[in-house]
Amino acid sequence: MYQVRSARLLAENVYETWIEVPHISRNAEAGQFLVLRIDEEGERIPLTISGLDGDSVRIIFMTVGTTTEKLAALKAGDAVLDVVGPLGQPSEVHHVGSCVLVGGGVGIACLPIIATALKRAGNRVIGIIGARNKDLLILENEMKEVCDELIITTDDGSYGIKGFAAGPLKEICETRPPDAVWVIGPAIMMKVTSGVTQPFGIRTFVSLNPIMVDGTGMCGSCRVVVNGETKFACVDGPEFDAHQVDFDLLMSRQRFYHPEEKESREHYHSGGCGCGGNH
Numbered sequence: 001m002y003q004v005r006s007a008r009l010l011a012e013n014v015y016e017t018w019i020e021v022p023h024i025s026r027n028a029e030a031g032q033f034l035v036l037r038i039d040e041e042g043e044r045i046p047l048t049i050s051g052l053d054g055d056s057v058r059i060i061f062m063t064v065g066t067t068t069e070k071l072a073a074l075k076a077g078d079a080v081l082d083v084v085g086p087l088g089q090p091s092e093v094h095h096v097g098s099c100v101l102v103g104g105g106v107g108i109a110c111l112p113i114i115a116t117a118l119k120r121a122g123n124r125v126i127g128i129i130g131a132r133n134k135d136l137l138i139l140e141n142e143m144k145e146v147c148d149e150l151i152i153t154t155d156d157g158s159y160g161i162k163g164f165a166a167g168p169l170k171e172i173c174e175t176r177p178p179d180a181v182w183v184i185g186p187a188i189m190m191k192v193t194s195g196v197t198q199p200f201g202i203r204t205f206v207s208l209n210p211i212m213v214d215g216t217g218m219c220g221s222c223r224v225v226v227n228g229e230t231k232f233a234c235v236d237g238p239e240f241d242a243h244q245v246d247f248d249l250l251m252s253r254q255r256f257y258h259p260e261e262k263e264s265r266e267h268y269h270s271g272g273c274g275c276g277g278n279h
């Protein structure tokens with residue numbers, strides 16, 4: 001069992017939880033993820049390792065279904081059954097010069113740990129973080145601390161620049177092209193935003209979030225197509241060259257289990273265990 005050190009609400013439906021997992025906190029690198037299972041009946045879910053502190057790791061997650069809702073209900077002193085990791089390949093962190101990190105919604109959770117690693121490697125780091133509105137924006141202060149410059153966008157203009165993060169990213173590419181860019185958020189946001197850097201020939205990484213089950217390359221559920229080749233996001237990724245990813249396939253595979261996920265959530269809210277309703 002792994003104890004929850006602290007848990008709090010960061011924004012509407014977005015939670016920050018620190019869990020004591022020494023085998024991960026001592027070995028994890030930027031860009032990696034963990035897979036956790038809350039209890040015996042629970043589903044295994046992958047979450048990005050969003051921070052490290054002593055023996056603890058931070059996860060930041062949005063409640064979208066049964067398991068994330070159960071996770072959100074955990075308080076300091078509670079425990080989760082299994083935490084496996086660190087999994088996946090670390091971010092490609094080198095001294096390249098200047099980097100732009102773009103985060104959308106809960107995808108912002110992935111950025112501080114990558115920004116810290118890039119700064120340590122001697123890069124200048126510009127952050128662009130975007131949300132639908134001011135209340136949904138997370139980790140502004142943390143990103144301000146680690147980045148050399150931080151740009152904020154909101155879709156509705158309630159804070160920062162009105163519009164999507166793609167706008168300021170395009171302006172930066174035109175006026176002071178960076179050497180590498182990371183774009184992390186919902187699949188459609190990564191597709192559109194990473195498209196901005198393509199005409200400029202700027203190396204761009206995205207962190208893919210297909211359905212994962214084992215997280216260790218055994219089940220094949222996280223198949224993605226990159227540069228025409230099948231890759232397993234859990235072992236070959238989750239970060240890939242954005243300009244080579246088949247995003248349309250990723251998005252169609254993400255929708256594959258929607259009926260079962262809906263059934264599980266309805267069962268959970270009706271007082272069931274959240275397993276899908278078969279008992």
Ligand SMILES: Cc1cc2nc3c(=O)[nH]c(=O)nc-3n(C[C@H](O)[C@H](O)[C@H](O)COP(=O)(O)OP(=O)(O)OC[C@H]3O[C@@H](n4cnc5c(N)ncnc54)[C@H](O)[C@@H]3O)c2cc1C
Nearest residue numbers: 045046047048060061062065066067068209210211212261
């Ligand atoms: C490498 C990786 C890192 C991730 N990091 C984060 C993170 O830091 N914060 C965060 O909020 N979310 C993250 N996700 C997505 C997160 O795993 C899903 O939101 C979670 O599994 C949903 O489970 P659920 O039971 O609450 O919802 P469900 O009702 O099961 O599903 C809701 C939606 O979540 C997605 N999903 C469901 N099961 C999985 C699964 N096993 N693997 C991947 N996606 C799934 C599907 O798109 C689905 O439509 C990450 C996904 C991957 C692959």
Ligand code: FES
Nearest residue numbers: 215217219220234
């Ligand atoms: S999650 Fe099973 S192969 Fe990647």
